[in-house]
Amino acid sequence: MKVLEAIGLSKVYNPRHSWLGRSGREPGLTAIDGVSLSIAPGENAALIGESGSGKSTLARLLLGLEKPTFGRVRYRGIDYTDLRMKDMRGIRSKLQMVFQNSYAAFNPMFTVAQIIDEPLRNYDCDSVEMRTQRIREVLEQVGLAASTAHKYPHELSGGQLQRVGIGRALALRPELIVCDEPFSSLDVTIRKQMVTLLQELKDQLGLSYLFISHDLSLVQRFCDSVTVLQRGRIAERYSSVHLLKHSSHPYTRQLLAAVPIQHPAQRKTPLQVQSNHY
Amino acid sequence: MSGIKNNYGIRLGLVIVLAYGLIALFAPWLAPADPLHVQMSHKLELPSWSYPLGTDHLGRCVLSRLIYGTRTSLLYTLAVLASVFAISIPVGLIAGYAGGRIDQAIMRLIDVLLAFPSLILSLAITAMLGPSMPNLLLSFAAVWWAGYARVIRSVVLQIRSRDYIQAAIASGSSHGTIMVRHILRNAARPILVLASVEVGTILLAIAGLSFLGLGAQPPVPEWGVMLSDSRPYMQTEPRLLLYPGIAIMIAVLGFNLVGEGLREQRKDARAA
Numbered sequence: 037m038k039v040l041e042a043i044g045l046s047k048v049y050n051p052r053h054s055w056l057g058r059s060g061r062e063p064g065l066t067a068i069d070g071v072s073l074s075i076a077p078g079e080n081a082a083l084i085g086e087s088g089s090g091k092s093t094l095a096r097l098l099l100g101l102e103k104p105t106f107g108r109v110r111y112r113g114i115d116y117t118d119l120r121m122k123d124m125r126g127i128r129s130k131l132q133m134v135f136q137n138s139y140a141a142f143n144p145m146f147t148v149a150q151i152i153d154e155p156l157r158n159y160d161c162d163s164v165e166m167r168t169q170r171i172r173e174v175l176e177q178v179g180l181a182a183s184t185a186h187k188y189p190h191e192l193s194g195g196q197l198q199r200v201g202i203g204r205a206l207a208l209r210p211e212l213i214v215c216d217e218p219f220s221s222l223d224v225t226i227r228k229q230m231v232t233l234l235q236e237l238k239d240q241l242g243l244s245y246l247f248i249s250h251d252l253s254l255v256q257r258f259c260d261s262v263t264v265l266q267r268g269r270i271a272e273r274y275s276s277v278h279l280l281k282h283s284s285h286p287y288t289r290q291l292l293a294a295v296p297i298q299h300p301a302q303r304k305t306p307l308q309v310q311s312n313h314y
Numbered sequence: 315m316s317g318i319k320n321n322y323g324i325r326l327g328l329v330i331v332l333a334y335g336l337i338a339l340f341a342p343w344l345a346p347a348d349p350l351h352v353q354m355s356h357k358l359e360l361p362s363w364s365y366p367l368g369t370d371h372l373g374r375c376v377l378s379r380l381i382y383g384t385r386t387s388l389l390y391t392l393a394v395l396a397s398v399f400a401i402s403i404p405v406g407l408i409a410g411y412a413g414g415r416i417d418q419a420i421m422r423l424i425d426v427l428l429a430f431p432s433l434i435l436s437l438a439i440t441a442m443l444g445p446s447m448p449n450l451l452l453s454f455a456a457v458w459w460a461g462y463a464r465v466i467r468s469v470v471l472q473i474r475s476r477d478y479i480q481a482a483i484a485s486g487s488s489h490g491t492i493m494v495r496h497i498l499r500n501a502a503r504p505i506l507v508l509a510s511v512e513v514g515t516i517l518l519a520i521a522g523l524s525f526l527g528l529g530a531q532p533p534v535p536e537w538g539v540m541l542s543d544s545r546p547y548m549q550t551e552p553r554l555l556l557y558p559g560i561a562i563m564i565a566v567l568g569f570n571l572v573g574e575g576l577r578e579q580r581k582d583a584r585a586a
Binding site: 096101121122125128129131133135136137140141142143158204207208 | 476477478480481482483484485486487488489491495496499500
């Protein structure tokens with residue numbers, strides 16, 4: 037059974053019915069338009085697309101952080117589209133997220149321990165000792181020193197913060213982690229460490245990932261399937277990332293052309309970039 | 315450079331505020347006489363050893379009345395501040411956090427309230443309820459919360475858009491937890507700064523309404539009441555108006571210095 041399944045998801049912002057507002061006749065902004073996708077257990081799915089293609093919106097819809105205008109989302113066959121905040125908690129613990137901007141992703145008033153403790157205290161009726169134990173475990177899993185627990189986000193580096201973010205996502209032992217551009221703010225060496233860390237965690241814990249990225253080189257190295265999102269719609273989908281380079285879709289070709297090459301000798305004839313969107 | 319200058323301002327302000335606080339606290343020990351004791355035989359006396367600032371038209375010790383007036387003024391300022399924030403914090407928090415229709419409804423109500431000049435409106439309410447300090451407090455709270463709720467809402471909106479709020483939802487926290495643990499905690503500092511900036515205004519408004527006879531009622535020692543009591547003697551004994559006037563001026567100055575200083579510091583901290 038699929039860990040996550042989305043059927044015909046659409047999200048329209050500012051639809052007409054607004055009460056006393058300046059609704060007028062604007063049709064609203066369609067951020068996501070009829071997207072269906074599914075993620076199998078243990079799969080590393082990738083979602084690629086340029087900025088503004090609706091990747092992050094889709095992530096929020098999949099995690100139930102926002103309600104879709106149309107469409108359904110299911111976790112292992114359980115439909116959670118219309119669940120209220122309270123009833124959703126059981127499913128939330130299975131679907132977690134690592135955020136893009138690590139500095140904005142943490143309450144500046146919380147220590148690392150409190151950050152990782154937050155999901156724990158929402159689910160475990162366990163004692164403080166057990167939660168402390170779990171925090172220590174998680175910190176070890178993401179490769180942070182136990183002393184990090186008492187630090188505040190502003191005292192940590194970008195790489196350490198991203199590890200904390202992964203730790204917070206891991207705390208509840210989820211089945212799927214959605215990573216929204218998790219490494220876009222990190223430098224190349226740390227990025228590599230992170231990929232290794234995520235791969236190790238996956239092997240240890242049998243996680244599935246949904247990678248949201250525009251870093252195609254990372255996607256090609258790390259992911260199994262890939263979905264290409266263009267202006268809120270699925271442009272293409274491949275069950276294997278290796279098929280991506282044979283794509284004939286103009287948008288995918290453009291994204292591929294944007295990947296930096298490692299050596300000038302690898303440079304092919306410059307690709308004609310058409311500005312057909314916008 | 316500006317940091318040092320601001321520091322001096324804040325320090326001076328703190329000294330003034332602290333001094334007023336101590337005077338209010340220890341009024342019974344500091345006052346040389348009973349502020350309510352009427353002695354017609356001693357009326358309108360000039361400063362002397364037994365009455366350091368002289369006596370008023372009923373022969374009461376002016377210094378004692380000033381000292382006890384500090385107590386009245388500070389107490390009611392704090393009470394007004396507390397009740398204003400007791401309304402505006404939850405309202406602003408809910409409007410900013412819930413958004414949508416709830417926000418729209420609350421904001422339109424606030425717009426209506428803000429369309430009236432606030433002092434005039436609280437004046438009208440006090441006059442309607444009957445002039446007394448508790449009614450003054452009520453009318454201030456009923457009118458002034460609107461402006462603060464609006465500011466608090468904008469602070470909340472700013473915090474609400476951060477990723478850590480999304481993260482909190484994703485980790486299964488309830489709305490209440492998020493509002494208190496994440497939003498209120500991070501909004502506390504800007505709210506405190508807002509409060510400190512506004513203390514002076516509230517103090518002045520209370521004295522103003524008391525002067526008009528809508529706040530503290532004679533013979534309660536209060537600066538505004540002292541001003542209005544002495545008004546008939548403006549020509550012959552102007553010093554009687556000068557004392558409470560100076561007391562009000564310095565108090566407002568002190569609170570404003572502290573508030574401005576805190577605001578500047580916050581701006582610096584945000585810029586850094």
